[in-house]
Every structure is written in structure tokens, then in C-alpha cells.
Amino acid sequence: MMQLLVFRERVKNFYQRYDAYLIPVVKFIFAFIAFQTINKEIGYDARLNALPVVLALSLLSAFTPSSIMVLLATLVSVLHVYFISPILSIIVIVIMLILYLLFARFTPKQGYVILAIPILFILKIPYTIPILLGLVATPITMIPTSCGVIVYFLFQIIKTAVTKEINISVEEIVQFYTYIIDSLIENRQMIMTIVVFALIIMVTFFIRKMSFDYAFEISILAGGLTCILGFLISYLVLGRSDQILSMILGTIVSIGIVYIIHFFRLTLDYSGVETAQFEDDVYYYYVKAVPKVTVTVPQVNVKRINTRGREFSEPDIDDVEDIKDLEDALHYNYEDEEDTN
Numbered sequence: 001m002m003q004l005l006v007f008r009e010r011v012k013n014f015y016q017r018y019d020a021y022l023i024p025v026v027k028f029i030f031a032f033i034a035f036q037t038i039n040k041e042i043g044y045d046a047r048l049n050a051l052p053v054v055l056a057l058s059l060l061s062a063f064t065p066s067s068i069m070v071l072l073a074t075l076v077s078v079l080h081v082y083f084i085s086p087i088l089s090i091i092v093i094v095i096m097l098i099l100y101l102l103f104a105r106f107t108p109k110q111g112y113v114i115l116a117i118p119i120l121f122i123l124k125i126p127y128t129i130p131i132l133l134g135l136v137a138t139p140i141t142m143i144p145t146s147c148g149v150i151v152y153f154l155f156q157i158i159k160t161a162v163t164k165e166i167n168i169s170v171e172e173i174v175q176f177y178t179y180i181i182d183s184l185i186e187n188r189q190m191i192m193t194i195v196v197f198a199l200i201i202m203v204t205f206f207i208r209k210m211s212f213d214y215a216f217e218i219s220i221l222a223g224g225l226t227c228i229l230g231f232l233i234s235y236l237v238l239g240r241s242d243q244i245l246s247m248i249l250g251t252i253v254s255i256g257i258v259y260i261i262h263f264f265r266l267t268l269d270y271s272g273v274e275t276a277q278f279e280d281d282v283y284y285y286y287v288k289a290v291p292k293v294t295v296t297v298p299q300v301n302v303k304r305i306n307t308r309g310r311e312f313s314e315p316d317i318d319d320v321e322d323i324k325d326l327e328d329a330l331h332y333n334y335e336d337e338e339d340t341n
Helices: 002-042 051-062 066-084 086-106 111-122 128-136 139-161 170-185 188-208 215-238 241-265 317-340
Strands: 274-279 284-289
Touching: 002 051, 002 066, 002 111, 002 139, 002 241, 051 066, 066 086, 066 111, 086 139, 086 170, 111 128, 111 139, 128 139, 128 188, 128 215, 128 241, 139 170, 139 188, 188 215, 215 241
Parallel strands: none
Antiparallel strands: 274 284
């Protein structure tokens, strides 16, 4: 355990020292994965799939706020859909605009959530996001989480809709619009996913706010259990029992990922808990203090003595005193041996 704590401190020190460089690098990697995911899901325009374009967009996202990254991802998605169906792109613009305005108004700093959920859905571990948000954020994050779920299912509907042939007649265009909206609104799996994700965030948040020992760790497990139970019920209702095993495995992996993040973010020493009571003119306070686990990274100093060099630097005072003490000890031992003989 001590080795893990030392490794944690080294990682934190490294991050604090080079955070000005690491943050843009992490944002660049995340943006690159996000744009590549969009190209993989709905990459109909080969020009936007080109690597220089993806690198340029990722580089721009690395040095701008998260809302700009969301806006660029939306623009790329619309252009892909416009390439295959201009009529469908209008619907996508309207839906994306509503989601973006809803997101930008309430949670402008959490744009990564909207992009992360579709990516993690493809990786079969979308449950990481609600458990993590319940651990480190507030219930308001249910808004970007819901938007991310809608974006993912919208991509699935688009992939189905582009296969339909549409004529220019007004009647067929209206029918096509109706099909898209109905497919999104009546998507029971999407609605249940939004509800379960909201429950996970709420359960994790309220448990980790409690004052008992190991509240953070227990909240992670409670969020994972809520996830398993919620999706188990929803899959049984929807008749998708084939997805239960992958859901359970994905939840276990998500719990492990969140616990690793929590380990690097905050580790508490519950053996050193202290309580205090005091009062003022208005309130009487009960305070519980839990110390954080901190370790000192060992420093290794190596001294090299060059005995072959012709030029020597002037020795330090401490080194001279050590040499004199060593000579005195040797001289004392030599005199003792002569007296004995």
C-alpha cells in the first residue's frame, strides 16, 4: 500500500509541476478520440475523415473551452449528415441546437460529458460517467448526462434514417421528419437509460455526502449496484436480456475506473478521525475531521568521489569534520593495540 501511495504522490507532483502542458495534451487526446468516434459512427463525408482535418480540430479544441469542442463536434456531425441527406441535416441542426442551448445555459463547463458518453457507449462502459459525476459533482450534471445519451441514440437513428430514400415532395419530407422525431421520443431504451443514469448520480451523490466512514468508497459501490439493478429491470422490460451480461461486466469495469480516479483524487485516513464541538452566538457545531493520507516521496542523493582526477574541488566543512573523526578513531584503535601488546 505504501508503494501505491508513493506512486500517487509522484503522479500528483508531476501533474502540479507540468499541468500547464498536460491539460492541453489531455484535451487534445480527448478531442481526437471524440472526432474519430463521430467519423466512425456517421462518417459519410470523406473530406472530414481526413487525418489533417481531425488533427486541426483537435488542436483547436485543446486550447479552447469545452463548449467550443462541443460546438465543433456538432458542426462536424451536421456536415456529415448534410453530405448524405440535406433534409435530415435540418432535423439534426434543430435537435442539436436545442440540446446545446439547454446544456450551455445550465452546465457550460461540463461539455466533456456530452462527448464522453457516446464514446463510452461504444466501449461498453458508459456507466463510468454517472458514477463519477455523483462522486465529484452535483445532481445538476444530470442535464449534460441526459444530453449525451440523447446524442448517442440520435446517432443510431441517423444511421437508420440515411438508408431511406426521400423525394422532394412536401408530404414525404413531413413523413420523414415525423419518423425521426417519433423514433427519438418513443425510444423506450433511451428514456430508461436517462432515468437510470439520473438515479445513479443521485444515489452516489447523497451517499458520499454522508458523514460515516468510507462514505466515498461505499457511494461508488452503491452507484454500481443501482446501475446493475436499474438496467437489469429495464432490459427485462424491453426484452433485451442478451445485453445483461455485458452490462454487468461494464459496470464492474466502471466501478474499478472510478475507484482508481478517486484514489488519485482523494485518499482519507479514517484511523485518525477527530471530532470537535464548539458554539457561537447562533449555532452549536459538531465537527468531524478526517485527515488526508499524505506521504513524503523519498529523496535519493548520490555522492560521487573521483579519485583519478587531477583537480579536486575544495571539500565542504562537514566532509572535513567527518575525515578528522575517522582519523581520530583509527588513531585511537591503533594506540589501543600498542598498549595491549
